[in-house]
Amino acid sequence: MGRPMAKTEQATDQAQNTIVVPTSIPMVTLLGSGDELIRVVERSFDDVDIHVRGNQITMTGAPDDIAEAEQVLDEMVAVLRTGQGLSPEAVERTVAMLRARTEERPAEVLTANILSNRGRTIRPKTLNQKQYVDAIDQHTVVFSIGPAGTGKTYLAVAKAVRALQDKQISRILLTRPAIEAGERLGYLPGTLSEKIDPYLRPLYDALHDMMDPASIPRLMTEGTIEVAPLAYMRGRTLNDAFVILDEAQNTSGEQMKMFLTRLGFGSKMVVTGDVTQIDLPSGTASGLRVVENILDGIDDVAFCRLSSQDVVRHRLVSEIVDAYSRYDAEQQESGHGSGRPRVPGRRP
Numbered sequence: 001m002g003r004p005m006a007k008t009e010q011a012t013d014q015a016q017n018t019i020v021v022p023t024s025i026p027m028v029t030l031l032g033s034g035d036e037l038i039r040v041v042e043r044s045f046d047d048v049d050i051h052v053r054g055n056q057i058t059m060t061g062a063p064d065d066i067a068e069a070e071q072v073l074d075e076m077v078a079v080l081r082t083g084q085g086l087s088p089e090a091v092e093r094t095v096a097m098l099r100a101r102t103e104e105r106p107a108e109v110l111t112a113n114i115l116s117n118r119g120r121t122i123r124p125k126t127l128n129q130k131q132y133v134d135a136i137d138q139h140t141v142v143f144s145i146g147p148a149g150t151g152k153t154y155l156a157v158a159k160a161v162r163a164l165q166d167k168q169i170s171r172i173l174l175t176r177p178a179i180e181a182g183e184r185l186g187y188l189p190g191t192l193s194e195k196i197d198p199y200l201r202p203l204y205d206a207l208h209d210m211m212d213p214a215s216i217p218r219l220m221t222e223g224t225i226e227v228a229p230l231a232y233m234r235g236r237t238l239n240d241a242f243v244i245l246d247e248a249q250n251t252s253g254e255q256m257k258m259f260l261t262r263l264g265f266g267s268k269m270v271v272t273g274d275v276t277q278i279d280l281p282s283g284t285a286s287g288l289r290v291v292e293n294i295l296d297g298i299d300d301v302a303f304c305r306l307s308s309q310d311v312v313r314h315r316l317v318s319e320i321v322d323a324y325s326r327y328d329a330e331q332q333e334s335g336h337g338s339g340r341p342r343v344p345g346r347r348p
Helices: 027-031 033-044 063-081 088-099 106-110 127-138 152-165 192-210 215-222 253-260 287-295 315-333
Strands: 005-010 015-020 049-053 056-061 115-117 120-122 141-145 171-176 225-229 241-245 268-273 301-305
Touching (some): 027 063, 033 063, 033 088, 106 127, 115 192, 141 287, 192 215, 253 268
Parallel strands (some): 141 301, 171 225
Antiparallel strands (some): 005 015, 049 056
């Protein structure tokens, strides 16, 4: 989109640009309720003063900073042209993507639809998330590695549901290892199915966000959707399916190999995990940690890495992830191992 600029006046180290916003864009959608969106832009460029009058936005400051702020406004207008709204978080991500000098426009990332359900649309919210969903389209096996809150599993389930709706596959299989997290399964009440259910609950929750909840039991009874512990995959060949392995950091090397070799014709596999949250017994190597070295260079296999910058939960989650990363790095440097605290009740 060309910048709708009216004029430029440049002093020695200051410039002033007046941008005329197209009349097709209501100013309240660009500025935000209580001007919250334009304030995000202002906070992102400390040396730029922004004044709004009617549909004109005047910016004064260093020429380079003004040019960057103009780009942010351009991308915001491009998003609004699609009929999609903006949030302060979306504006912050737009600034971050532009500063990263990525080839892909922020507006293209923020308006890439994956799935719509009950008036809600699921989209990638960061560049790495967009590259992740693109990798799923372009590869048969995709690994997504990153911290909590980066949408690894959620986006994979959305792609699976979309593939089922588009009849690209005939069934969805969601699996994760039922690793004990401080309690032994044998001590939990109920049948084996009831004991395992809490480990699979996040996968059920994602499905309920993306499909009519009333249809899920029927689809599970028919075998179109299956949610099961990883051990249930042994000995099977999974054809014409979209298969997701969640919490893969808690697989052993043997379990990872077993899972990957279930791949059948017409299928896709997505493996997600966070190598900073491994609950395996001491001395057991995580299959997710070593698989990249094993599969490096194999065609049609992609590895996508997400970081704290891709966290789409509360702002504090990103800061918590970074704080733990710094703590673990300091522990490693001081020779105290991984820095992971001992879980009460768990054998050392």
